[in-house]
Amino acid sequence: MANDVRTHYELYPYPRYPLLASVRRCDTYALNLTAVWTRFNGALPPPEAQRILIAGCGSFSPYPFALANPDAAITALDLSERSLRRARLHCLLHGRTNVTYRQGDLLDAPLTGGPFGLIDAYGVLHHLDDPLAGLTALAGRLAPGGVVRLMVYSRYARREEEAIRRAFRLVGITDPAAARRLMARAKPGSRLRRFAETSDEASFDSGLADALLHPRVRTFRVAGLLDLVRQSGLEPLLFAHHGAREDVGEEVERLTALEAARRSPGNFILYAGRNVAGPCPVDRGSLVMLNPCLSRAVTPFALGTVHIAPRLGIANPVLTGPERALLRGLRHPRPWDDLSPACRALLPACRTALFLLQFRG
Incomplete structure (x- = not known):
């Protein structure tokens, strides 16, 4: 079946964005390795975890990941050589050169190396013959404390297309x-x-083919997704689809109730981790810094109000001039104890949105 999937994407590379299509760096904030690692470990990533694997990268994902992580070593893996060629060209046209491209199956360990601090498997597991084998292979390539982002088709969100x-x-x-x-x-x-x-x-051939002509598709209920995650040796950390509750248990209850009514909020997006240390537990003695992807968004030269598209399923804080001024002072780590009352008041919402990172001093 891997051959059928490879053939499909050689014919219809997906997605099909124009090669000159660009992304604002601030909109890649949820792809930043330092931010994701710190969210779930309460510490900055160690040097040996400064690697990212995009498993099933398609024709576009390497570009926003490289934009979000200019200093990280990124491996982009895909079955389709044609998709990789387009992904490589897109990165080169936008000056992104910190990506290594590998053609092959994610079950082939020598292709990918590792360990990785962050693995992205967005829209991949539901196209595998054996999703458990695939996710177990990815889990084995995570560094201790590493995080994998998953997107899989929801049974009821995908019902019409299926x-x-x-x-x-x-x-x-x-x-x-x-x-x-x-x-x-x-x-x-x-x-x-x-x-x-x-x-x-x-509206375009590769999109139509991906939605309706794919040779291998499976869908998941939330219980099946969680079983898959746990059997692979990972721990569910955060759901990030639209409207998701921050607490995993509460979100599972909400999704289970929706599924009982044969409804869904959309496809499932889930962060899962291996031996994560957990968020920074206390304010005093901690350090706070701005997500590196937002540095240009808070400059004095950004006019008006800055709106950043939500990537974690929740509405993002709107950055007005005064808020941007406060965030500018956090481009480098600062002790929480030294923050002004206004800055401390801003911290909870911006930390939840991944705009600010808080970690042990």
Whole structure:
């Protein structure tokens, strides 16, 4: 089946962003290794953990990861050589050179090396023959304290697309042109017409192929996802899909209730870790610093209010001029004990949003 998946992405590299499409560095704040590590360990990452693996990187992810982590060693792994070529070109066009590209299967340990402080497996496990073997392999490449970000399809968020995908496979629809001909004839109100009218993926071939023509797709309920995570030797740390509660137990209860009603907030995004130390437990004696990705966003030259797109499932603080002035003073670590009352008041929301990092002194 890995060969079928490889063939699929050689034909339809995904996603298909224009090569000149750029990203603001501030919008990559949730991809920063130092920020993610500090959130879950209450300390800065040690030198041996300053490595990132993007497992199933596709044609775009290496660029925002390299932008977020200019000093980290990044390995981008994918089955598809065509996807890797496009990812490499996108990075080069934007001056990002700290990425090593590897073609192959994530089960092939020599390809990836390690250990890694951060592994990204966004939209990968649900395309594997054996998701447990895949996640176990990734868990084995984490440094102690390392974190993996997962995105998998939710059973109920994906219900419409899965019904169409299975129907297409039954009738032998295997290419976007044939799919579009059927979509053009679909009755108003039908699943296929709704998909054609509402999905961004329907507007380009690789998106349509990824959504409806993929040879290997599975979906998850939240209980199955947590079983997978725990069987792989990892600990669930934080859900980050839209509307997620910060407490894992509370979010599992919410998701379970939604699933009982055959509903979902969308696909699941989950951070999981291996032997993490936990967040910084106390304020006194700790150090606080700005997420490195936000340094330009808080300069005096940023006019008006700065809005940063949410990446952790919660609304981000809006950065007005006075707030940016406070954050500018935290571009380098400062003792919590030395912070002004206004800065301390800003800390809880900005720490939750990953704008500020707090760690043991």
